[in-house]
Amino acid sequence: MSRFWDFELPTRIQFGRGGLRKIGETVRPLGSSALLVGYREQAALTEIYRRATVSLEKAGVAVSHFGIDPEPGAESIEAGAAAANECGIDVIVALGGGSAIDAAKGIAALARSGGNLWQYTVGAAGAASVTAALPIVAVPTTAGTGSEVSPVAVFTFHGVGSHPDLPLKGTISSPFLYPRIAVVDPDLSVGSPPQLTARCGADALGHAIEARISRRADPISSTLACRAVALIYRNLRRAVDDPSDPAPREHLALAATLAGAAFSAAGVGVNHALAHALGAVLGTPHGEAVGVGTPIHLRFNAERCLGEYAELADCCGIQGSTEEARASHFVDEMSGLLRSVGLPDKLDAPPDAPGDLIERLVANAIESSAVVLPFNPRKVDRESLAVLFREILRTH
Numbered sequence: 001m002s003r004f005w006d007f008e009l010p011t012r013i014q015f016g017r018g019g020l021r022k023i024g025e026t027v028r029p030l031g032s033s034a035l036l037v038g039y040r041e042q043a044a045l046t047e048i049y050r051r052a053t054v055s056l057e058k059a060g061v062a063v064s065h066f067g068i069d070p071e072p073g074a075e076s077i078e079a080g081a082a083a084a085n086e087c088g089i090d091v092i093v094a095l096g097g098g099s100a101i102d103a104a105k106g107i108a109a110l111a112r113s114g115g116n117l118w119q120y121t122v123g124a125a126g127a128a129s130v131t132a133a134l135p136i137v138a139v140p141t142t143a144g145t146g147s148e149v150s151p152v153a154v155f156t157f158h159g160v161g162s163h164p165d166l167p168l169k170g171t172i173s174s175p176f177l178y179p180r181i182a183v184v185d186p187d188l189s190v191g192s193p194p195q196l197t198a199r200c201g202a203d204a205l206g207h208a209i210e211a212r213i214s215r216r217a218d219p220i221s222s223t224l225a226c227r228a229v230a231l232i233y234r235n236l237r238r239a240v241d242d243p244s245d246p247a248p249r250e251h252l253a254l255a256a257t258l259a260g261a262a263f264s265a266a267g268v269g270v271n272h273a274l275a276h277a278l279g280a281v282l283g284t285p286h287g288e289a290v291g292v293g294t295p296i297h298l299r300f301n302a303e304r305c306l307g308e309y310a311e312l313a314d315c316c317g318i319q320g321s322t323e324e325a326r327a328s329h330f331v332d333e334m335s336g337l338l339r340s341v342g343l344p345d346k347l348d349a350p351p352d353a354p355g356d357l358i359e360r361l362v363a364n365a366i367e368s369s370a371v372v373l374p375f376n377p378r379k380v381d382r383e384s385l386a387v388l389f390r391e392i393l394r395t396h
Contacts, residue, residue: 005216005218005219005265006218006265007218007220007221007265008175008264008265009149009261009264009265010175010178011138011148011149011178011179011180011181011182012180012181012182013148013149013181013182013184013257014026014181014182014183014184015184015253015254015257016184016185016186017185017186017187017246017250018185018187019183019184019185020048020051020052020055020139020183020185020187020188021051021055022055022183023052023055023056023093023137023139023183024055024056024057024058024059024060024061025055025059026137026181026183027056027059027061027091027093027137027181028059028060028061030090030091030135030137030180030181031061031089031090031091031135032060032061032062032090033061033062033063033064033087033088033089033090033091034056034061034062034063034064034089034090034091034092034093035064035065035066035080035083035084035087035089035091035092035093035107036049036052036053036056036063036064036065036066036093036095037066037068037080037092037093037094037095037096037100037103037104037107038065038066038067038068038094038095038096038100039067039068039069039070039096039099039100040067040068040069041067041069042067044191045095045096045141048095048141048188049065049095052093052095052139053065056093061091064083064087064089066080066083066084066107068080068099068100068103069099070097070099071099071156071279071286072099072103072155072156073155073156073157073158074106074116074117074118074155074156074157074158074170076103077103077106077107077110077117077155078110078116078117080103080106080107080110081106081107081109081110081111084107084108084111084134085111089111089134090134090135091134091135091136091137092104092107092108092111092134092135092136092137093136093137093139094136094137094138094139094148094179095139095141096139096140096141096142097140097141097142097144097145097200098140098142098144098145098147098203098286100141101138101140101145101147101148101153101179102145102147102153102154102155103153104136104138105133105136105147105153105172105177105179106153106155106172107134108133108134108135108136108176108177109130109132109133109172109174109176109177111133111134112131112132112133112134113130113131113132113133113176115128117155117157117170117172118157118160118170120172120174121155121157121170121171121172122170122171122172122173122371123170123171123367123368123370123371124160124170129174130172130174130176130177131176132176133174133176133177135180136177136178136179136180137179137180137181137182137183138179138181138182138183139182139183139184139185139188140182140184140188140189140253140256141188141189142189142192142196142200142256143186143189143197143200143201143204143249143252143253143255143256144199144200144201144203144204144256144287145200145203145204145207145256145260146204146207146256146257146258146259146260146261146263146264147260148179148182148184148257148260149178149179149182149257149260149261149264150177150178150260150261150263150264151173151174151175151176151177151178151264152171152172152173152177152264153171153172153173153177154169154170154171154276155169155170155171155172156168156169156170156279156280157169157170163360163363163364166280166281166360166364167280167281168280168364168367168368169276169277169279169280169364169368170368171368171371182257184253184254184257185253186246186249186250186252186253186254187246187249189249189252189253190243190244190245190246190249191243191244192243193243194240194241194243194341194342195342197236197239197240197243197252197341198236198240198287198291198338198341198342198343199285199286199287199288199291199343200252200256200287201232201236201239201240201252201287201341202287202288202290202291202294202338202341202343203286203287203290203291204228204232204252204255204256204259204260205228205229205232205236205259205290205291205294205334205337205338206268206271206272206275206290206291206293206294207225207228207256207259207260207262207263207268207272208224208225208226208228208229208232208255208258208259208262208263209225209229209271209294209298209312209334210263210266210267210268210269210271210272210297210376211224211225211259211262211263211265211266211267211268212225212226212229212262212266212308212311212312213269213301213304213305213308213309213376213377214263214266214267214268214269214375214376214377215374215375215376215377216265216266216267216375217266218265218266220265221261221262221263221265221266222262222266224258224259224261224262225258225259225262225263225266226311226312226315227255227258227315228254228255228256228258228259228262229255229312229315229316230315230316230317231251231252231254231255231258232252232255232337233316233333233334233337234251234316235248235251235252235255236248236252236337236341237337237340237341239252240341240342266375267372267375268372268375269297269301269372269373269375269376269377269380270297270300270301270373270376270378270380270384270385270388271290271293271294271296271297272290272369272372273365273366273368273369273372273373273380273385274289274293274297274365274385274388274389274392275289275290275293276364276365276368276369277361277362277364277365277368277369277389278293278347278361278392280364280368281357281360281361281364282347282349282350284347288343288344288347289347291338291343291344292343292344292345292346292347292392293388293392294334294335294338295331295334295335295338295345296388296391296392297388298330298331298334298335299331300378300384300388301376301377301378302327302331303378304377304378305327305377306323306324306327307323307327308377309326309327309328309330309331310323310324310326310327310330312330313326313327313329313330313333314326316330316333318330318333346391346392346393346394347392347393347394348393348394349393349394349395353395357393358386358389358390358393359386361385361389362382362385362386362389365385365389366382366385
């Protein structure tokens, strides 16, 4: 534990089943006109968007809509900010998974701070700070990213970095991006497809584990992270096996929010660097990439994290006669959990992959995650990243 630490969570959290019904009265004190940011292809969320719109309008909030694609490009965020300004929007309401909430954060920032997303991206040359943003109300429909309580947002950029021919995941971070209010309604994820539930759970599990073993971990973030890991360990398989059961959804929604608060303070590590590169270069869904990388990064960091792994095992009720045994069993149990919900243990490299694929992935991971890599408990360099990517990828 560091000698000095700092923890902040300015987001007000409204947690409970049926919380969406009160979204209108929640938003109204923040303004009389809202931009509802959701997915362009609404699919199973159509009724949820309708209910949110009705509640907002009933409370006297004029509603405009802006649709995004999953993992939206930076260009669409700039279009959303322009729409917010044209409509005289007072508050941004994000309704969806992590992509929708991150998009809302980007729109809120550009609507008030101006410019484009790249100029605020962490690690970009001459990066500026977000100086203002519209207030955000985040309503997650999945239990994964924890973006509803974090000050960060991740976007896909094109034509930037040392390999402009490849997409690059970039992060903006600012205290202004904390949502004012998070409405966490576990009912919104009931019925989610098993594959989506598994991927979101893996993302939240990655956040929690990486936050607990981070060099920046503090007593509060560690407590939140341990609780999140235990909740996911006990409930993810139940939610995947029975999508209609609301009981595990409540635990997973809480876990994702706790993990979001934990990593907001402590940061993430090498596993998310790997996942960002796999998503950008190969198009791997983020939660799947995190799930594949979790056992691999746990083994990579094991020599530095014996006590932390044993503590996480204790939180989960994983037994062992010694600290070493509990730590080892924790790694095995996490790997078994992720496999049991249908996530793969390796990813297939494309048959037409270039000969320098590993080098491209390494460069992409460093550029997208240079700020967080030092938080990893074991030193990460180009050579170790290459080894980890080779463990993840199954070549033909």
